Amino acid sequence: MAAQNFDTIVIGAGPGGYVAAIRAAQLGQKVAIVERENLGGICLNWGCIPTKALLRSAEVFHLMHRAAEFGLKADNLGYDLDAVVKRSRGVAKQLSSGVAHLMKKNKITVVMGSASIPAKGKVRVEGDKGTEDLTAKNIILATGARARELPGLEADGDLVWTYRHALNPPRMPKKLLVIGSGAIGIEFASFFNTLGADVTVVEVMDRVLPVEDAEISAFAKKAFVKQGLKIMEKAMVKQLDRAKGEVTAHIEVGGKLEKQKFDTVISAVGIVGNVEGLGLEELGVKIDRTHVITDEFCRTGVDGLYAIGDIAGAPWLAHKASHEGVMVAELIAGLHAHPVKPESIAGCTYCHPQVASVGYTEAKAKELGYKIKVGRFPFIGNGKAIAMGDAEGMVKVIFEEKTGELLGAHMVGAEVTEMIQGFVIGRQLETTEEDLMHTVFPHPTVSESMHEAVLAAYDRAIHI
Incomplete structure (x- = not known):
């Protein structure tokens, strides 16, 4: 089968990729987008959006408990975790379908499968229908990232979860350990704590939300502790002993090792870029600690190959990816593009x-x-x-x-x-x-x- 030819091929249909594809199509280009899992990527399906839906349920539940303060009455308060999760999955599905509609509207060819770049300007897609070859002058890498797994602390979906398991939990944790207090860790800690779990957060840095201003971190910590969260700073989980229905965590804090038992652990210790299996090294792309090295215009140094979003490094935020996608599409079309300045990108954490x-x-x-x-x-x-x-x-x-x-x-x-x-x-x-x-x-x-x-x-x- 002859290779299909495009002006631009985007690999990855998350908030970086699908936005880049739409902007390129608006500028008159013939565009294809390759996605191996869900349109909308992690953000819409397993990240930003469904977590906000869960947190909204927790916020309403929290307010229900405060009804008397507002002169209202609410008795026999409770929740149905399956229904809470079902609502969040429905929200994600609605938005993912919305992306499919936008692809159709903008006449973008969607190719489902895993992509690799066998040579400059060529993309090979392994999908359910076999192998497809595509060619284009420009390729935009928007393959995103996944949860970092530390040796010995790997997720198993039963006792130890990543954000994915936490979004579709097999049960309600009673005693929960959250490793990492960045945005993902603190949001899940906040959610399960509000629903009644006994939550402990372990942070290796000297404060929670370590990228925030120290004063804001201290203010937030005080509020978290007041809500019943246990917070251990300058602490490290050295190992997890897994047994039936429980995990013993070895936590090093203040030079001492202490053991605590939990029924569930959520690991939220950062992310790694999805750089494997694409053939990047062979093309001469430079990779540093799982992230593609780019200039301020997201150029990789390989002619016609760009990298945007999480794969191109911090800040790992959907809105940064989207803006980089627009910038690269405009750069390809010969417009005057402005680089995205990391220090002008806002960070938001939806804890309480x-x-x-x-x-x-x-x-x-x-x-x-x-x-x-x-x-x-x-x-x-x-x-x-x-x-x-x-x-x-x-x-x-x-x-x-x-x-x-x-x-x-x-x-x-x-x-x-x-x-x-x-x-x-x-x-x-x-x-x-x-x-x-x-x-x-x-x-x-x-x-x-x-x-x-x-x-x-x-x-x-x-x-x-």
Whole structure:
């Protein structure tokens, strides 16, 4: 069978790949996309989306327990874990079908199967129908990443889970150990804790949510502990002894080794890029610790081969992948493309309370030699947060002293994942403290705390 020819072939149909394919098609290219599992990738099917659906159920359950505070009555509270999971799978399915519709609408050829690149400009797909050969001048790698597995701590789907097992749990854990307190670990810890599991989180770094500003981490930790989470920092799980229905974890903390028993373990210790089996080394692609090395325009150094999203390294975020996909499609079409700046990409964690940030932490800004002004505002001074019964939170902003450049913004509390975009836009438009001070924020909204934090950096806050 003769090879099918395209202008651009995208390998991987996650939020990087499918967006790149759509943008390339919009720009008049003949596009094929290869996917070995589900359209929408991990994000839509086993990541961002279904976890948010689960966390929403936990949030509603948490609020039901607080009914009396709001003058409401709710008795005999309970949940059906299967129904909670079924709802989250339904949400994922709806969005995955939506991607299939978008592929059809944009006349993108979808090829299901595992891809390899036997030579420059060639893609071989092994699928249910046998082998298909495709050719294109441009190939975009968007193969994503999977859970990192540490030796001895490998998942078995029964006692030890990855995020995949946790999204479709075979049972409700009673005593749960979560290894790793990044976004994935803390979100699952938050979910199962709210549903009544006894949860312990072990973090190798000196604080939970280690990529966040230290002050925000400390605030979040206090809230987690208040909710009953047990948190062990500067700790490491050395081994897991598996027996019938239980796991004994050997945890090294403060130079001592202690043993604790759990019925379930979730390993959330990072990710590794899906670089195997593609034939990348043979093509001359440079790989460093499972990630493809690229320049700021996602070029791999091999003519016509680009890498976007998780496979191209941190930050491992869906929205970064999507923007890189658009940028590469525009670059291929000869448009003036702008590189994606990692420090302008917001990070959001949907635990309770939520955490969101963009730009530099206070420590990083100082390390880079900036003279800074820092402003903070607590939600307890915000009318809307108090009315919502969610006054646990704060906004922290960091400005460059001389120019008033917004270097970073960090938030913890109710709906901060929806508010962070205000500061993201501010940074994109190169806003200064003066612009933000002169912006009229609507009242009553939680977003007013963003305004007050800016004012606080210059000793002008009104409500504290």
